Amino acid sequence: MPEPLIYDLGAPGRTGVQMPAPDVPLADLPTGLVRDNLPLPELSELEALRHLTRLSQLNHSILTGFYPLGSCTMKYNPIINEETARLGGFIHAHPLQPAEMMQGSLAIMYHLQEWLKEIGGFAAVSLQPAAGAQGELAGVLMIKAYHASRGQSQRNKVLIPDSAHGTNPATSAMSGYRVVEIPSDARGNLDLEALKAECDDTLAAFMLTNPNTLGLFEEGVQEAIEAVHAAGGLVYGDGANMNALLGIARPGDLGIDVLHYNLHKTFTTPHGGGGPGSGPVGVAAHLADFLPGPIVGIEEEGSEEMGPVYGWHQPPKSIGRLKGFHGQFGMHVRAFTYILMQGAEGLRSVAEHAVLNANYLRVKLQGAYKVPYDRVCMHEVVLEGRWADAPDIHALDIAKRLMDFGFHPPTNYFPLIVREALMIEPTETESKEVLDAFIEAMLTIAEEAHSTPEVLQQAPHTTKYGRMDEVKAARQLVLCCEIPREVSSEQ
Amino acid sequence: MNYPADLKYTKNDEWVRVDGDTAIVGVSDYAQDQLSDIVYVDFSAAAGAQVAQGATFAGVESVKAAADIYMPVDGEVIEVNGALAQTPEAINSDPYGAAWLAKIKLTNPAQLDALMDAAAYEAYCKERSA
């Protein structure tokens, strides 16, 4: 029995919260501007909380099970982050309070900027972008401003590998650039010759995801970056896969000019059912003046007795503000807490075990599944979910069947260049026992695909809901409850 | 998969049915099958518009994909099939009949010669499915 909708719960006159009556004389309400009807539901506190608790139980989550969603880094989100982000000093801090009163918040942001610089090999960092996609926008806008500042506004194209996330081309187009797609080669690297052929004086930027979305380290990364730089272009790094590089290689050292970090992937801030993310950008020295601001700087150096005084600093050629206030501060506290508990060795161990886990899955699933690019992978492995001798089975069927074993499916149908792709990112926080259980389920499914394909095609069987009719949802759009617009208040 | 012999086809999976100096344009059975259930059709050109060969005049969407539809040859739009806004699923059920997309007046009929015939198009589709 599905959980009722909020508008089908409660009764007229109920409320979940009583607010104190105003303790001041009442003023006249503004003539003609008072609404006749506020059609919100009326639930008791228990009704509302029971409803939302029951709904929560319909979710798969990291805390309830393995979640190998490729490209999303669904690792454990330490509970302590939730405590530190809610400390009274942080959570009640108003963003427009003067910097002198907010030295704690500024210290968090300053150190996080410094640590991200160190981890990524960059000269400066801005924490402002709200999510990875906004970090991309910041990066591409900085590149555009950089070229303009050098009288190079004829640079109008961005090169993007065909394996890239959709946000890369969408961001480039939003920024007014023309997108040129670069194919991948047989080893799963970007095609260097195709890249070089586009390196001319109209080249603005090359957007590189490394490791790429096939989970592979780009073997020609240095040559590619050199070619782009030689043509006067800049290299944007998509940091979605940074979990594979912590303490392994610094994007800035490789020559990447600007990169966004995903705090909600690499640095354990929770994914929240689809956000909030946080997408700080790190840049090489020549882009530092263009960063979105304000960022945090040191106003007065500290001494032995006193810490430094932090203040706001607007980069001189800043592309401007990307969101209200100072970014997703609550996420900054969480990422700060995480890095503080990891240190350099801990971060390297994170990447090492993420890569170890992915390769373990790769070798154990190889054979039963086709691994289209057969070499050591980084933090994720991409398989094909199809067999010539099981022609009616698709990646989607495998994904749905995995739910019956209690697992969240991998990312499917991405990257687009692998047919029936299954993109598996186990992360470092999963134990060998979990991986072994997952492997067993995947092998069982491969067998079923051949012996009893209908079991896959009708999956999932054991979940509370079966497959959804997405076509109906799109053809007969229902995007909200029926709202009782005309019902008069019972108060 | 159906490849009617009386039509001409493009590499982008549009078809053309010529009738004197006018023609009807639609998307092929192969295209609708690749897109799966069509849920939305949108026309960017209206009657009277001059549309060049290769220019977009419509878009179709399924739940998983969006495709631009390109004009196979130069033409002036006489009529677009507005009824598809209510019945986009007709593209799946009757791509060569009720789900035609546009009627055009041919302004450069010589371009038709470069399009594929049914046999060539069938071979082209099979090559892509392999």
Place this chain on the structure above:
Amino acid sequence: MTFVPHTERDRQQMLEAIGVKTIADLFEAVPQKFRFPKLNLPAPLTEMEALGELKGIAEANESADDLVSFLGAGAYHHYIPAGVDSILRRGEYYTAYTPYQPEISQGTLQAIFEYQSLIVALTGMEVSNASHYDGATALAEAVNMSRAIHRGARNKIILSPGIHPQYREVVHTYEDGGDLQFIGEDLDLSAGPDALIDMIDEHTGLVCVAYPDFFGRVYDYTKLAEAAHAKGALLAVSVNPTALGLLKPPGEMGADIVTGEGQPLGIPLSFGGPYLGILTTRNQYVRQIAGRLVGETVDSRGQRGFVLTLSTREQHIKREKASSNICTNQGLMMLAATTYMSLLGKSGLRQVAESCYHKAHYAAAEIAKLKGFSLKFKDAFFHEFVIECPIPAAELNLRLLELGIVGGYALGTEYPGMQNCMLLTVTELNSKEEVDYLVETLAEVAHA
């Protein structure tokens, strides 16, 4: 503190299965000269140590909770019922991601569907997305929507000077270098919406206003909407949702797009984020709205269920043809707002709105009585208002702070002619006693 569960035995077995000797062997594709850099980071702490460290840093903030605060200007202190955080702390919500697999994500999906419904009810609009980053970026998306709706034509955008200065900055960052022309920001601040009507012509794509505006003022935008529509332009209204607990919603005024900052709906100040972007529109523009949308459907067993729908608008399918690049949005903040609105409901939100309104009006009336103080504008207002002070507002704030009051927002930085003006905010959390203390203190320190 490590969260890696592997034992030495696990590692050995796994390396053996892979066919390499050491973990380092897995990284041979990384150019050797850059491999395994030494990172200069502090030594790792245990959970106990980290919490201690963070507590110390948090205490370096003098947060508004320890003081009496009248600071708003886009971020508001409200009472958050205990139930809100109890829901946000459920791991089933906060450790899930975007509900790509609907069979095992119905909790998030139905919560989004209910959020969309509650926001539609509150704004009087027809369609809400699943959330945007914040109020500023939601307004920038409204500008993008206008461009998409007009298919690239109509490049003139009117921005009211009453829109939050930071929101206008963000709109400019997003659109910088594009083909749009922005006008209206230098209009006289007391001109009101009629002055915007005169600027609308056949090149105008969108008129953007705020409700209440940055100075707290509220106007009926019905005439503005009619004037925009008569010329083929659209109206976008950026709202404070608390005000809509009491005031006529923009949907009833004819707005085509309503955006807003959802932070007042149960989201803590948290030094400016994470907050919640509200983005709504009319049914006819549903394909131009940015971000995720959840729609109702049925499953293979005939049960009602929910899915992400109209995904073909989005970057992962449209790629360079998408009108927005947004991917991850503000899921958990959406849940906070849903919980808050579910708990307060019809009467609770009205009570909060009325309480803010009456307290702000009491404060304004009392301050206006003080020698040397006056209200800057005569227009109707909600819970914020501008006072003109006898001395610069920034200076006044320093004196207030010494007596434990976080004053209002000093307007001189953004508005050079308004050095002596302060934007004050009063919410249900400010008692009469606090307001009286503010009034007394203002009288005392202004003439010190």
